[in-house]
Amino acid sequence: MQEEQLRPARFDAIAALKAVKSREGMIAFAGFALPVEEAPPVEGLLKISEKNRVYRGQELVLTFVIDAETGPSFSDQLQQRFLSITEATLSDVFGNSLERFTPLCIGCVDSIENWFVFELQIVFRSKIVQKKTIVEQDLIPLLERQLACRLQPVEWWPQTVRSPSPPLSSRSGKFPLLIQKWFGR
Secondary structure, three states, X not given: OHHHXXXXXXXXHHHHHHHHHHHOEEEEEEEEEEEEOOEEXXXXXXXXXEEEXXXXXXXXXXXXXXXXXXXXXXXXXXXXXHOOOOXXXXXXXXXXXXXXXXXXXXXXXXXXOOEEEEEEXXXXXXXXXXXXXXXXXXXXXXXXXHHXXXXXXXXXXXXXXXXXXXXXXXXXXXXXXXXXXXXXX
8 A cells, every 4th residue: 555655646748738738828829721641631720829938039839739530640641741840941931030949749749539739839039029920921821831731810819818718609610629628718
């Protein structure tokens, strides 16, 4: 019995991910359709968050969530597509204002049943003054080219509201419920 009490609890990566994601400052989201080989296009959701850095700069976190019920080979295909976005492709757009870029396949760290979740962390050297311009005129076209997908227009949260619940009446499908479940919205 004492041995069981001394054993550390198993780390729950999904619970940790939910905790971190629920504290991100979501500023916008967009739906997208992604064509895949030998299958109809899959729909997904892009969550755009910002993090102010303590010492300087700012970070945009792009979290892509896709229904991946078709299996592991489908997830591998998606991962390869998202890995086509590199620091070099971002540097072509942002130049010296880009400090660091980190792609992360969250579903590869710990399996998330039936979902493919991929995150792009883009760190800028200084505060972003024109977020809408950077996202809508620079990032979205870059993502559409690199991923060969079509993103819907970005929907921005009002600045006075940090993390509102998405209006379910204007959204269809599973994604609004997923946002509420995963991101605490």
